[in-house]
Amino acid sequence: MERYSMVLLDIDYLTVDEMPVIRLFGKDKSGNEPIIAYDSSFRPYIYAIPTDTERCLDDLAELGLEKLEVTERGDLGKPVEVIRIEFRHPQEVPKLRDRIRNLESVADIREHDIPFYRRYLIDRSIVPMSGIEFNGVEVDSAPSVTSDDVRIIEITDGIETSDSGFPQLDILSFDIEVRNPHGMPDPENDEIVMVGIAGNMGVESVISTRGEHLDFVEMVDDEAAILERFAEIVREKKPDILVGYNSDNFDFPYLSRRAEILGVELDLGWDGSRIKTMRRGFANATAIKGTVHVDLYPVMRRYMNLDRYTLERVYQELFGEEKLDLPGDKLWEYWDREELRDELFRYSLDDVVATYRIAEKILPLNMELTRIVGQPLFDISRMATGQQAEWFLVRKAYQYGELVPNKPSHSEFSKRRGRRAVGGYVKEPERGLHENIVQFDFRSLYPSIIISKNISPDTLTDEKDCDCHVAPEYGYRFRKEPAGFVPSVIGEILSERVRIKGEMKRSDDPMERKILNVQQEALKRLANTMYGVYGYSRFRWYSMECAEAITAWGRDYIKRTIKIAEEFGFHTVYADTDGFYATYTGRRS
Incomplete structure (x- = not known):
């Protein structure tokens, strides 16, 4: 058993042998080696406020709940006796909480809607974008990991925050351009003609099937090869953060559908997994295991008061400079007409360079909010300020011994x-x-x-x-x-x-x-x-x-x-x- 340290970037959990296992994604302190650390010791729990403690314990036992602990917490300043109910798996909580709430011996239940991975961060007192240390054992393989260029560590105990200072992170930005002759791009019919990439990892290029005379263009054979090369770069570089502009609602959904049509695997995750797009409220959110995907568009809408939030407008406001702009409904003409095509390539490169510069300026504040609130950057970058305040209070409630209101x-x-x-x-x-x-x-x-x-x-x-x-x-x-x-x-x-x-x-x-x-x-x-x-x-x-x-x-x-x-x-x-x-x-x- 050794002592390990890393900068914590992201977190999730998976099920192994019907039990939950937390996964922590990070880089070693040198920033070179990606690490996935597994912790199988943590279990989900909720609190029940009983009307009759002994009767409540009996009722809960009849539901098959065995790990029960009577303890005391504060409830809006007043001490109350509660029963801490531990579950085997997070999926048991939504299945049983209503049955528990409806027991005559239960006045109320609390903290039943805190996601398992967030509960882990709160209870273990660790925060993303900061250093952590733990005792563990390095292993050769782990469930759901198909990539062979990450270190895999099984945590035994002793996890804690370490003083790492402000981490220097590897960042890539990306942007796609589509040939859209019929107006609004349609992923069923309109091909991706280029993908731009830039950042602080020695990459600043546009991947495309044309443009061989431009030194920043990387030529490939066809659209499928564009997507494959993009995925290859992300897999090889394993950036800590991948940023886009409206990438949750446009770039990634479009990439995913075109990849599906063309039979290309967008397996960008450190564990070899594909990107995953999910619904969050009225918007999409695309996650990559290990690399934190940040869409700057909702971030800028939250922090700036502008008449419009195009990439060009935001860039001008932040840097006082004009960036190259082309009419979106005419991009296909720039692609089809040879005399205009170079302008489209420069526009694509300008987009990703501008996106990276915005990220460089804005991300430090979001990273610091991540460290203060104690929730992943992926979540913080998509939270309204009120949600950030609430999750900060949820973390503090645990430290103060207070129950979180429903x-x-x-x-x-x-x-x-x-x-x-x-x-x-x-x-x-x-x-x-x-x-x-x-x-x-x-x-x-x-x-x-x-x-x-x-x-x-x-x-x-x-x-x-x-x-x-x-x-x-x-x-x-x-x-x-x-x-x-x-x-x-x-x-x-x-x-x-x-x-x-x-x-x-x-x-x-x-x-x-x-x-x-x-x-x-x-x-x-x-x-x-x-x-x-x-x-x-x-x-x-x-x-x-x-x-x-x-x-x-x-x-x-x-x-x-x-x-x-x-x-x-x-x-x-x-x-x-x-x-x-x-x-x-x-x-x-």
């Missing part, structure tokens, strides 16, 4: 949707030109209100004689002690951000300052998301009272500050939520 039922969700919290105070801007303008701004207003007023579902009370903070306008009461779950978590975030910004000031190393800045920016985004999700209808810790109290205190603070400023001779010309602009009149009241 998601709302359909009827509860419908009731919540009709309520909206009043937003921040806005004073419409005064028309005209103004000079000698002063800006007043509250730093982290809403997160600070949550902490200072201890606003949390577990501190909200109806008691009249408690030592409480009372919200203006609504009169909601929040206990001053003890600190609530959400205020405590936000306090940790803000304290860590202050610490990191202090390190930034003391550092003379430009690279270290860049990394620290990404870290503090990720924490800032997470903290600023927290206040808004209280009023989000699907949020596990939903509380309209909390949402209304936060904005009520915000309006109160800004109005009182404006009044004080006016007493000192300032005149407000515009105000919005957490700050205002004023001119100095010199007339004190």
